[in-house]
Amino acid sequence: MSSRPTIGILSPGDMGHAIGARLQKHGLRVLTNLTGRSSRSVALAAKAGIIDVADDRTLVQEADIVLSILVPAEATACAERIATALQAAPTRLLFADCNAIAPHTVQSMQSIITTAGADFVDVGIIGGPPRADNAGPRLYVSGPQAEQFAILKEYGLDIRVLGPAIGQSSGLKMCYASLTKGLTALATEALTASKALGLSDALTTELQSSQPILYRMFQGGVPAMPPKAYRWVGEMEEIAHTFADLGLPPQMLEGAAAIYRFVEQTELGREIPEARQRGQNLEEVTDILSAALDAKPTEE
Incomplete structure (x- = not known):
């Protein structure tokens, strides 16, 4: 992973676009794939300066870290979709599941992503979206690659390493x-x-x-x-x-x-x-x- 990683955001909704905007403001290139997303997500991504790429394959090829920030019901399907893209375009990116899901759900998603060849961390977001006048939420991260995700502390996010086990942060x-x-x-x-x-x-x-x-x-x-x-x-x-x-x-x-x-x-x-x-x-x-x-x- 480069010292200045490229970030993928799935999806740029209320929390996702605000985190993307904070990272972009601190000098990172932030990408998303808006295929099938709502017009509101498209508008929020544009407002945040997030770049729309053609497809998931392009996203995984260009991103070093992908943050999945969705409604809980979409989290597993998103992981399966990204796993398919990884199989088509192998890369050792870091997939961060940032969704409000149960530990056993995130553990099953870890298997999906790591089987496809990428690394995986469990992230729990506590607090509201980052705004210009606030520090933003706390992002608790756990898993063997937690320290790789913690690099985002240098780019405006409050990252707190919780432990080595997938499921702790969730x-x-x-x-x-x-x-x-x-x-x-x-x-x-x-x-x-x-x-x-x-x-x-x-x-x-x-x-x-x-x-x-x-x-x-x-x-x-x-x-x-x-x-x-x-x-x-x-x-x-x-x-x-x-x-x-x-x-x-x-x-x-x-x-x-x-x-x-x-x-x-x-x-x-x-x-x-x-x-x-x-x-x-x-x-x-x-x-x-x-x-x-x-x-x-x-x-x-």
């Missing part, structure tokens, strides 16, 4: 997100229920009095969530798998996935972050979600 991400996004799901359900019961003002007053720190978290976290709900469904399901693999009950996280699936299907869930028009505060979110409950068909 496991940390699963435990962390079970608390943060799991709590957001629970708050969304409880506050929507209070609205539907006509008890929203009473619950808000009590939370402001007895749980002010939590309430401030809900004020920020719940309104920010709806455009991301479609991504968080799969993440909650992966956390449920992680806990079940350990012998822990998965039902709480399966319930969180169900809440995010419900939000995804509402008018709030259909908006994109750059074009938000509704649900700008906690009261408006619960108003819209409780109305969506009223609109659901009842069983005979």
Whole structure:
């Protein structure tokens, strides 16, 4: 690997394009393959200065490190796609799986990639996308080649080497997100229920009095969530798998996935972050979600 590596990003969505922009700003050449991606991804890639190449084969031939940053449900298919490209154009690139997936899922992906001849690291991203005014997320990395990935510390990313085992970084991400996004799901359900019961003002007053720190978290976290709900469904399901693999009950996280699936299907869930028009505060979110409950068909 060169001292100034070329980076591939799959795919330049909310997090991917922002990480690509940070690397590009720090002097790295950043590539992607936009075949089949949405017009929004195309626009985000252009905004970030990410270069669109013709196909996956070109990507793996030119990139030294490929970061896979997708919705969890697409992660394995992406690894299989890149493995096919690697078999057609052998190269010793480093494939970094940065998706919110269970340790056993990332371990199966390691087998796919290493069988195709590339190296593999497990990366867990904690925190929001890098912006001009922030340091960006922490990228926890584990696996035998973790130090190779850690070179990106020199190019504007906060990289933290966690250990030598594939699955450690994903496991940390699963435990962390079970608390943060799991709590957001629970708050969304409880506050929507209070609205539907006509008890929203009473619950808000009590939370402001007895749980002010939590309430401030809900004020920020719940309104920010709806455009991301479609991504968080799969993440909650992966956390449920992680806990079940350990012998822990998965039902709480399966319930969180169900809440995010419900939000995804509402008018709030259909908006994109750059074009938000509704649900700008906690009261408006619960108003819209409780109305969506009223609109659901009842069983005979």
